[in-house]
Amino acid sequence: MPSPQEISVEKLARLVGTPNCPVLIDVRTEEDFALDPRLIPGSVRRDHRELGWIDDLAADATILICQKGKKISHGVAAWLRNRNVPADVLEGGVEAWRMSGLPLVPVSTVPRRDAQGRTVWVTRARPKIDRIACPWLIRRFIDPGAVFLFVPAPEVEAVAAEFDAMPFDIEGDVQWSHKGELCTFDVMVEAFGLTSEPLLRLATIVRAADTARLDLAPEAAGLLAASLGLSRMYSDDLEQLEAGLLLYDAFYRWCRDATGETHNWPSAKRQA
Structure with a gap:
């Protein structure tokens, strides 16, 4: 069961591709991203160490995505909520999404x-x-x-x-x-x-x-x-x-x- 500040892979999969999908932000480290340079559909890469992009973010809801849904995505989500931007974390991160057999977009394309x-x-x-x-x-x-x-x-x-x-x-x-x-x-x-x-x-x-x-x-x-x-x-x-x-x-x-x-x-x- 995800925590109140997490969203399950199954629930996010139902939102992806619809006009109601929150803004999806991939904050994996460069090392983790290099292991599998693909993105959950509709997501955009952002650097978790340089958070200046938060000030330009216009979103009613966001979901943060890291490798395993642990400290990095929870930390950035907390910063977003601190700026009054609603933010949740993908439970299990990209690893859980991949293990579910859901599509991933090669960033090279x-x-x-x-x-x-x-x-x-x-x-x-x-x-x-x-x-x-x-x-x-x-x-x-x-x-x-x-x-x-x-x-x-x-x-x-x-x-x-x-x-x-x-x-x-x-x-x-x-x-x-x-x-x-x-x-x-x-x-x-x-x-x-x-x-x-x-x-x-x-x-x-x-x-x-x-x-x-x-x-x-x-x-x-x-x-x-x-x-x-x-x-x-x-x-x-x-x-x-x-x-x-x-x-x-x-x-x-x-x-x-x-x-x-x-x-x-x-x-x-x-x-x-």
């Missing part, structure tokens, strides 16, 4: 962060499916503060070079784009080590809708229709992205929690 600690991405304007699905995956599982730039297709690579942004979902020899029959969302799920059953199920739906192979998943037609509808509702790509995040939140929760549920109207009782 995450782009370099800017001076504000954010990853910056650039893609083609007027997104439909992949260019909303990928930002959703990044915001929910890689970097909640990620910045997305939408520009005309011919300018993507030049903008990427000029503004040190990571291009995605464009034609050409780039890291984050379609590979064979896989769409960019598929590629990211695999590269980031996020191959849980719900995300693989969602990846199939996204691929089916994005590549016009609606036979791959019966839900794909609904995602395609909703995505095209959003593109007609919003002329501003960033406003469309914010609306699309909610759409993918709903699809993810269906993939994770509701695939066995059916609608019951008209009810069997009324039919009888």
Whole structure:
């Protein structure tokens, strides 16, 4: 049983990937991190010896993560609470998360962060499916503060070079784009080590809708229709992205929690 200031691996696993997930802060020592340079999805590295970053932290809730959930995470959590920032500790730390077989993101796959600690991405304007699905995956599982730039297709690579942004979902020899029959969302799920059953199920739906192979998943037609509808509702790509995040939140929760549920109207009782 976790203490009142701890959260269990099982409970955190239910929060990761949802808009209600607290800010996750990895405070492992450099030595411990070097043993396994992977992050719990959505977490960010911070130095427990230099706590100046606390003053810039804007969060309603935080969870501190160290190797075993002992002195380092409890100490930093206490400092956060001292600054009126609610803070809990992951029970058992990264070791307990890893032993539970839950996904960990290789830090080598995450782009370099800017001076504000954010990853910056650039893609083609007027997104439909992949260019909303990928930002959703990044915001929910890689970097909640990620910045997305939408520009005309011919300018993507030049903008990427000029503004040190990571291009995605464009034609050409780039890291984050379609590979064979896989769409960019598929590629990211695999590269980031996020191959849980719900995300693989969602990846199939996204691929089916994005590549016009609606036979791959019966839900794909609904995602395609909703995505095209959003593109007609919003002329501003960033406003469309914010609306699309909610759409993918709903699809993810269906993939994770509701695939066995059916609608019951008209009810069997009324039919009888």
